Amino acid sequence: GAGVSQSPSNKVTEKGKDVELRCDPISGHTALYWYRQRLGQGLEFLIYFQGNSAPDKSGLPSDRFSAERTGESVSTLTIQRTQQEDSAVYLCASSPAGVGYYEQYFGPGTRLTVT
Amino acid sequence: GNSVTQMEGPVTLSEEAFLTINCTYTATGYPSLFWYVQYPGEGLQLLLKATKADDKGSNKGFEATYRKETTSFHLEKGSVQVSDSAVYFCALIQGAQKLVFGQGTRLTINP
Numbered sequence: 001g002a003g004v005s006q007s008p009s010n011k012v013t014e015k016g017k018d019v020e021l022r023c024d025p026i027s028g029h030t031a032l033y034w035y036r037q038r039l040g041q042g043l044e045f046l047i048y049f050q051g052n053s054a055p056d057k058s059g060l061p062s063d064r065f066s067a068e069r070t071g072e073s074v075s076t077l078t079i080q081r082t083q084q085e086d087s088a089v090y091l092c093a094s095s096p097a098g099v100g101y102y103e104q105y106f107g108p109g110t111r112l113t114v115t
Numbered sequence: 116g117n118s119v120t121q122m123e124g125p126v127t128l129s130e131e132a133f134l135t136i137n138c139t140y141t142a143t144g145y146p147s148l149f150w151y152v153q154y155p156g157e158g159l160q161l162l163l164k165a166t167k168a169d170d171k172g173s174n175k176g177f178e179a180t181y182r183k184e185t186t187s188f189h190l191e192k193g194s195v196q197v198s199d200s201a202v203y204f205c206a207l208i209q210g211a212q213k214l215v216f217g218q219g220t221r222l223t224i225n226p
Contacts, residue, residue, distance in 0.1 A: 042216035106159035
C-alpha cells in the first residue's frame with residue numbers, strides 16, 4: 001500500500017521567504033509527527049498530532065514554525081521568514097494510534113535549503 | 116531530559132566483518148528502545164525494537180539487547196553485507212510518543 005508521502009522533495013528558498021511543506025500520512029493513521037534533521041545531527045522532534053486532540057507543539061524551535069492538520073489527513077508545516085539555520089531535512093511520520101507504542105512510518109523527507 | 120548517544124561514524128568495514136554500533140541512553144523510568152535504518156535514497160525504517168529490560172530485538176541478522184544496568188542498546192551483526200550500508204539511528208520513546216534519536220552512524224561495507 002501507499003506509504004507516507006511528502007512534497008516537495010527538495011526546496012530551495014531565499015532567506016526571509018515563507019515555505020510550506022506537505023505530508024500525506026498513511027490512510028487510517030491517526031497520529032502524525034514532524035521531525036527535523038540538520039546536517040550531521042540526529043532527528044529532532046517538532047510537533048505531534050493525535051486525532052482531534054490539541055497538538056503537542058513542544059518541539060517547535062520558534063514562533064516562525066507552525067503546523068496544521070486537517071482531521072486525520074494531510075498536514076502542512078509552515079516556516080515563516082526562513083533563516084539559514086532552518087536548512088535541514090524535514091521528515092514526517094505517521095502511526096496507527098498515539099496510545100501505547102505503534103511503529104512510526106516515515107516519509108522520504110523534504111530537503112530545505114535556505115540561501 | 117531524555118537523550119540518546121551513539122557511536123560516531125563513519126564506520127567502514129569489509130564484507131563478512133562483525134559489526135557493533137554502540138548506543139547509550141539517558142531517561143527516567145523505562146523507555147522503549149529502537150534502531151532505525153536509512154538506506155541510500157530511502158526513508159527511515161524501523162529495524163528492531165525492545166520494550167523492556169533484557170528484551171532482545173532482532174531483524175535481518177541484526178540484534179540489540181536492552182541493558183538497563185548499563186543503559187545501553189548496542190546494535191550487532193555477525194557478518195555484514197554490502198547491502199547493509201546505510202545510516203543507523205538509535206532512538207527511544209517514552210510517554211508522549213515522541214521519538215528521541217541519536218545523531219546517526221553512517222556504515223559503509225566494502226566488498
